[in-house]
Amino acid sequence: MQASIPSIPKDASAVILLRQNTDPADPEVFLVRRSEKLAFLGGFSAFPGGQLDASDAEVQVSNSTDAETAAAISCGARELFEELGVLVARGAESLTKGQRVSLLDDLESGRMSWPELIRHYNLRLDANDFTFVGRWVTPPFSARRFDTWFFLVNCPPKQEPKVIPGELSSGEWIPAGRAHKQWQRSEILAVPPTLHALKTIGDGLTPDLVKRFLAIPQTHREPVRSIEFRPNYICFPVRTPTKPPATHTNCYLIYNSREILLIDPGSPYEDEQQALAAAVDDLVREGRSVREIILTHMHPDHVGGVSSLLEHLGGGVKVAAHLFTAEPLGNTVRVDRLIEDGDVIELMGSTRIALRAMHTPGHARGHLCFYEERTGTLISGDNIVGLGSVLIDPPEGNMREYLASLGQMRALPNLTVIFGGHGPAIANPYAKLDEYISHRLEREVKILEAVREGAKTAKDIVARVYTDVSPKAHAMAERAVLAHLEKLEADGHVFNDQDGWRAL
Numbered sequence: 001m002q003a004s005i006p007s008i009p010k011d012a013s014a015v016i017l018l019r020q021n022t023d024p025a026d027p028e029v030f031l032v033r034r035s036e037k038l039a040f041l042g043g044f045s046a047f048p049g050g051q052l053d054a055s056d057a058e059v060q061v062s063n064s065t066d067a068e069t070a071a072a073i074s075c076g077a078r079e080l081f082e083e084l085g086v087l088v089a090r091g092a093e094s095l096t097k098g099q100r101v102s103l104l105d106d107l108e109s110g111r112m113s114w115p116e117l118i119r120h121y122n123l124r125l126d127a128n129d130f131t132f133v134g135r136w137v138t139p140p141f142s143a144r145r146f147d148t149w150f151f152l153v154n155c156p157p158k159q160e161p162k163v164i165p166g167e168l169s170s171g172e173w174i175p176a177g178r179a180h181k182q183w184q185r186s187e188i189l190a191v192p193p194t195l196h197a198l199k200t201i202g203d204g205l206t207p208d209l210v211k212r213f214l215a216i217p218q219t220h221r222e223p224v225r226s227i228e229f230r231p232n233y234i235c236f237p238v239r240t241p242t243k244p245p246a247t248h249t250n251c252y253l254i255y256n257s258r259e260i261l262l263i264d265p266g267s268p269y270e271d272e273q274q275a276l277a278a279a280v281d282d283l284v285r286e287g288r289s290v291r292e293i294i295l296t297h298m299h300p301d302h303v304g305g306v307s308s309l310l311e312h313l314g315g316g317v318k319v320a321a322h323l324f325t326a327e328p329l330g331n332t333v334r335v336d337r338l339i340e341d342g343d344v345i346e347l348m349g350s351t352r353i354a355l356r357a358m359h360t361p362g363h364a365r366g367h368l369c370f371y372e373e374r375t376g377t378l379i380s381g382d383n384i385v386g387l388g389s390v391l392i393d394p395p396e397g398n399m400r401e402y403l404a405s406l407g408q409m410r411a412l413p414n415l416t417v418i419f420g421g422h423g424p425a426i427a428n429p430y431a432k433l434d435e436y437i438s439h440r441l442e443r444e445v446k447i448l449e450a451v452r453e454g455a456k457t458a459k460d461i462v463a464r465v466y467t468d469v470s471p472k473a474h475a476m477a478e479r480a481v482l483a484h485l486e487k488l489e490a491d492g493h494v495f496n497d498q499d500g501w502r503a504l
């Protein structure tokens with residue numbers, strides 16, 4: 001299988017807005033919640049910001065050292081205005097609230113571009129109003145990647161940020177330290193740059209604030225490896241020969257004070273195996289031991305690094321999986337312990353982590369998901385992914401079982417996050433599950449329609465139904481159609497004879 005290439009990061013800016021006259025010992029920032037409808041990090045807590053527009057570079061920025069920084073500042077200022085209605089520009093202080101609203105309307109309606117608006121109203125962006133506090137690159141496990149400039153900005157007097165509905169669903173002034181504690185209590189989800197900012201500002205507005213921001217290599221574009229969307233759950237994407245557009249498989253390192261569970265070390269590549277081993281070693285060095293390696297299912301991109309990791313960890317560490325994962329793996333990966341539906345794996349140590357195994361076949365017969373009730377965390381393997389689509393490929397794949405498994409996940413009472421086998425965490429779990437279920441059911445209706453209209457083979461059906469899929473993907477689509485046909489047959493809607501598929 002050929003690995004695909006990660007996408008190139010797009011330039012972007014984010015603004016960390018500090019409240020006027022905030023307590024330097026306990027400073028307040030404006031934290032927003034991204035709309036659950038967004039494909040990228042929907043439901044996450046974040047700072048306002050977005051992608052660079054070509055015209056951002058046309059805006060003059062006083063006191064800027066170079067054109068690249070100027071464009072990033074202009075982008076940050078525009079995004080801040082568009083998303084929160086806060087205009088950080090010299091000259092804006094003489095505008096009334098009503099005038100600012102009408103400016104925003106000019107911009108949003110397209111009557112004026114951002115550079116035109118700045119010129120027309122005699123405004124001036126000044127680099128001194130935007131303190132650079134780092135540049136972060138989205139790791140390559142995401143299809144959408146950004147090279148994001150972060151700026152610290154004081155909220156201008158007499159301006160009050162207000163979330164303009166759209167990309168954001170809400171926002172609030174909150175002491176940075178308190179927001180960081182919310183993350184520690186698993187109440188919010190955030191990406192590493194947001195967490196770093198909350199922690200750094202939460203430690204106080206000291207003279208060395210910027211230095212503390214820039215003290216870690218990730219603020220200088222070094223990609224993050226260990227992503228802790230939620231405390232005690234490290235998502236560690238490793239490069240694998242997986243199904244495009246994914247390029248990586250997420251290994252999860254779940255830990256508390258004493259133990260570590262490792263889920264799906266999937267990379268067959270030595271450099272990636274070494275990086276993962278180093279991350280495990282970091283946790284071990286702090287006094288923990290590896291409890292077990294757990295496999296969600298048998299696909300090569302989820303088990304490819306097991307043997308190497310076992311070798312690195314030395315004797316004693318066991319591998320656990322479902323029987324229907326252990327069987328097909330045979331001698332390639334030795335499974336020492338079988339996990340059944342309902343089994344609970346509880347870590348010994350101070351933070352209570354008890355993962356309940358759910359046998360959820362469909363993508364693979366032995367597929368397991370793991371649910372942690374206290375925090376509402378679901379490790380979903382390849383049943384739900386943060387990137388790309390889930391292939392149901394018979395006979396290992398089974399659409400009827402898959403939909404039943406999705407229903408089982410949908411019925412969990414307290415879901416707050418889904419950690420999938422590929423791509424970023426999913427902070428809108430119920431919306432995502434509904435989308436998965438309705439997508440499959442809509443396809444099923446169309447496939448049944450096609451059969452009723454005379455399509456007899458999976459190939460015919462793909463040509464009629466998968467009009468939105470590139471011909472390159474048709475072979476894979478035929479496998480998915482077959483899975484749907486098998487379900488329709490089991491449900492008593494179609495049958496198959498020498499002439500092909502027909503409706504009942």
Ligand SMILES: [Zn+2]
Nearest residue numbers: 297299363382
């Ligand atoms: Zn898989």
